[in-house]
Amino acid sequence: MRVAQPWWLDAVGYQVYLPSFQDSNGDGWGDLPGLTSRLDYLCDLGVSLLWISPFHPSPMRDHGYDVADYLDVDPRYGSMSDVDALLAAAHDQGLRVIADLVVNHTSSAHPWFVQARRSRTNPFRDHYIWRDPAPDGGPPNNWLSHFGGPAWTYDPATAQYYLHLFTADQPDLNWQRPEVAEEVDTILRFWFDRGLDGFRVDTAHYLTKHPDLPDNPTLAPQDVPMLGGVSAQWLTQEHRYDIQQPTARAIHRRWRAIADSYEALLVGEVYILDPERLATYVSADGLHSAFWFGLVESEWAPDKVMTMLRAAVAAAPNLSWVQSSHDRPRSATRYGGGPLGRRRALAVATLLMGLPGIPFLYNGEELGLTDGTIPPGQCQDPLAGIDGGRAGRDAARTPMPWSPESGLGFTTARRAWLPFGDRTPADTVARQRRDPASPWSAARRLLRARARTAAWRAAAPVWVEQTSGVVAYRTGAIVVAANLTDRSWPFDPGAGTWACEFDTDNPEPSEVPRELAPTQAVIVRPCQEVG
Numbered sequence: 219m220r221v222a223q224p225w226w227l228d229a230v231g232y233q234v235y236l237p238s239f240q241d242s243n244g245d246g247w248g249d250l251p252g253l254t255s256r257l258d259y260l261c262d263l264g265v266s267l268l269w270i271s272p273f274h275p276s277p278m279r280d281h282g283y284d285v286a287d288y289l290d291v292d293p294r295y296g297s298m299s300d301v302d303a304l305l306a307a308a309h310d311q312g313l314r315v316i317a318d319l320v321v322n323h324t325s326s327a328h329p330w331f332v333q334a335r336r337s338r339t340n341p342f343r344d345h346y347i348w349r350d351p352a353p354d355g356g357p358p359n360n361w362l363s364h365f366g367g368p369a370w371t372y373d374p375a376t377a378q379y380y381l382h383l384f385t386a387d388q389p390d391l392n393w394q395r396p397e398v399a400e401e402v403d404t405i406l407r408f409w410f411d412r413g414l415d416g417f418r419v420d421t422a423h424y425l426t427k428h429p430d431l432p433d434n435p436t437l438a439p440q441d442v443p444m445l446g447g448v449s450a451q452w453l454t455q456e457h458r459y460d461i462q463q464p465t466a467r468a469i470h471r472r473w474r475a476i477a478d479s480y481e482a483l484l485v486g487e488v489y490i491l492d493p494e495r496l497a498t499y500v501s502a503d504g505l506h507s508a509f510w511f512g513l514v515e516s517e518w519a520p521d522k523v524m525t526m527l528r529a530a531v532a533a534a535p536n537l538s539w540v541q542s543s544h545d546r547p548r549s550a551t552r553y554g555g556g557p558l559g560r561r562r563a564l565a566v567a568t569l570l571m572g573l574p575g576i577p578f579l580y581n582g583e584e585l586g587l588t589d590g591t592i593p594p595g596q597c598q599d600p601l602a603g604i605d606g607g608r609a610g611r612d613a614a615r616t617p618m619p620w621s622p623e624s625g626l627g628f629t630t631a632r633r634a635w636l637p638f639g640d641r642t643p644a645d646t647v648a649r650q651r652r653d654p655a656s657p658w659s660a661a662r663r664l665l666r667a668r669a670r671t672a673a674w675r676a677a678a679p680v681w682v683e684q685t686s687g688v689v690a691y692r693t694g695a696i697v698v699a700a701n702l703t704d705r706s707w708p709f710d711p712g713a714g715t716w717a718c719e720f721d722t723d724n725p726e727p728s729e730v731p732r733e734l735a736p737t738q739a740v741i742v743r744p745c746q747e748v749g
């Protein structure tokens with residue numbers, strides 16, 4: 219009997235940062251009907267799986283990653299019937315949709331927390347993690363918030379501290395309490411019953427904490443990663459007791475059983491760069507897949523990046539590949555900005571498209587967007603306040619530039635929730651669609667090449683050692699290659715005659731180039747496979 223392949227095996231994912239994707243009602247916020255109106259665009263581009271950032275009622279202290287009601291829709295984004303309409307339209311067009319599951323913490327405005335902080339004996343008190351002050355009146359231990367400062371906030375009304383690994387508006391749930399797990403099971407079922415195809419599990423490895431809440435070890439100064447930014451303080455500790463506790467896996471197992479009964483997908487946000495440790499979260503009874511953030515964290519350092527990527531590919535067959543997200547500067551910016559940064563990002567994207575697992579684009583990546591400009595004083599990200607007034611994560615979150623007119627085709631409002639980012643006409647979908655040499659045209663050709671070559675690819679790529687600066691691998695009959703250096707190199711896919719399925723530099727490739735120019739990338743196949 220032929221075992222049916224999971225539907226997501228050949229998917230191409232696309233992250234929709236909802237507030238910035240498409241506004242339909244002129245209030246300056248992207249919304250669900252706006253997204254529905256752009257499904258044609260996404261299908262035409264060639265993606266098959268959408269991940270939508272949180273759309274639940276939220277005080278927006280972390281732009282939706284602070285959920286006040288998991289079973290409803292924030293009016294800024296639309297209504298429950300807009301979710302139904304989105305799912306129906308997406309499924310009609312063969313698109314799958316997953317949403318964020320943010321249950322390490324809730325918003326402090328969630329009714330559970332509102333109850334919990336009323337009194338020490340409130341039935342919801344233990345939905346969260348409360349402790350008495352230390353003998354000196356300070357926080358109960360030395361844990362830090364990811365976003366700076368202590369992970370504890372004192373609540374004068376009940377004279378205890380509550381734990382929050384993110385902002386004080388995001389109290390951590392107490393996953394030792396069975397009622398919390400039961401509530402979240404209900405949330406999963408609620409959305410699967412409505413037709414949602416899965417979840418991106420936010421901070422999937424943070425859920426449980428060491429029950430005794432011991433102090434984390436402080437790192438010696440020479441061991442602290444020099445990454446700076448809002449996580450600078452967080453990185454001064456070894457996070458031995460606050461995150462990555464083995465008990466989180468029992469929660470993943472529980473969710474996996476529910477997800478499998480709906481054939482739904484769970485992709486974890488597990489921010490562990492070491493591929494082998496990351497891979498332990500992806501298993502037959504754990505998460506189906508997990509994002510590997512090695513590329514998202516990298517500047518342009520091709521040797522280092524490729525060594526890491528190869529290790530990640532070897533570690534697990536079903537990782538999800540990303541170069542950009544709403545949390546970090548865009549890849550084209552990190553890789554040097556301008557046309558060069560854009561070309562480098564496309565070359566790396568080409569390498570990702572032949573790998574087993576799920577490649578994801580972050581909205582606007584198909585346009586080769588660099589970070590938007592945020593004028594001083596107009597930041598929205600709470601992290602900007604912490605990060606010395608810098609833009610925080612806003613620069614990667616500015617509205618999608620659909621067309622050159624005012625409002626970028628994103629909104630009819632004069633202002634959007636976030637500045638437009640100083641986009642040029644050449645950045646817009648409308649212009650790029652008409653230009654066969656644009657990043658959008660290349661991305662669309664790349665996604666088509668991935669779809670065409672699906673049956674020829676194998677589960678595990680074999681890296682081809684080239685005596686040059688070309689990085690290449692063979693997967694089944696296909697060879698994927700990219701020149702990540704700044705000079706041309708000869709390219710030889712091996713014995714036989716080859717045809718070109720995709721060439722970054724040539725919209726209508728006929729022959730396989732014998733030489734790859736700087737940042738040129740190709741996907742080639744043997745001629746005899748044409749059939």
Ligand code: GLC
Pocket residue numbers: 280283284320384420421487544545
């Ligand atoms: C995840 C999200 C990020 C958010 C954080 C806290 O890392 O990607 O945007 O701030 O979780 O929920």
